[in-house]
């Protein structure tokens with residue numbers, strides 16, 4: 001690798017990663033299943049040259065179960081990080097993460113619900129920044145509905161996956177949550193994910209774009225046995241059941257995220273109109289502009 005290539009790779013490494021928050025209006029809708037499997041699907045796309053760093057922050061600070069869903073037993077949680085945050089940098093933070101065999105790292109939620117109050121907003125902000133400086137993707141699993149901290153995460157995230165199913169109550173609550181996010185000026189970063197999209201319901205998957213005002217949501221099929229076995233055994237279905245439709249759907253979402261990120265990170269900087277005029281006037285020697 002040439003010096004320039006090395007410098008460029010280093011520059012890309014030092015770039016801020018992408019934060020993707022997985023949210024929903026209703027509980028028990030598949031956020032954790034999506035967060036875990038999406039993170040592992042992203043890591044499955046890694047090659048020697050594109051060794052993306054992926055981490056999940058379990059922001060369900062009361063009842064987080066990302067560790068359980070990946071059969072991990074973390075020694076440290078975000079509660080410990082909060083206690084030492086003042087002196088922490090991205091390297092020290094990495095010793096508080098637990099690594100899954102897929103390469104995905106986890107910052108676990110506190111092990112008791114009462115510790116959730118020890119996650120203070122300003123410190124949470126710093127944790128997100130440190131995770132973003134050390135990872136290409138930070139997937140954040142959240143509790144359902146609006147809590148102050150979920151809203152903080154939604155505001156900070158680059159993308160928000162709003163998970164819904166086709167059940168009437170889920171659609172109704174998702175619509176309300178979307179309306180609130182529109183009022184807050186956050187609609188642009190929301191992407192709808194219709195989970196269990198092949199389930200029996202009076203609402204059809206094809207009705208969702210009209211109901212919720214999004215042309216092209218992501219669709220993830222209903223495969224209860226695969227998902228529940230995966231969550232209960234702690235083995236992500238994209239690893240164990242890679243050939244199922246649900247694994248393929250999640251891997252496709254991961255591929256789209258990677259393509260989008262490659263375009264935004266590796267796209268050569270566009271020369272502005274004024275720059276190109278000055279460049280031409282200077283005979284093409286305006287490299288400092």
Ligand SMILES: Nc1ncnc2c1ncn2[C@@H]1O[C@H](COP(=O)(O)OP(=O)(O)OP(=O)(O)O)[C@@H](O)[C@H]1O
Pocket residue numbers: 024026027028029030031032033034060142143144195196220221222223224225227228229231246
């Ligand atoms: N695509 C799917 N097909 C079938 N069942 C699913 C699917 N996704 C999730 N489930 C089931 O839904 C249940 C809830 O999943 P999960 O724990 O991921 O939801 P959650 O939104 O994180 O819940 P909570 O709000 O409690 O955190 C689990 O029993 C899981 O097996």
Ligand SMILES: [Mg+2]
Pocket residue numbers: 031032033060065141142
């Ligand atoms: Mg969950």
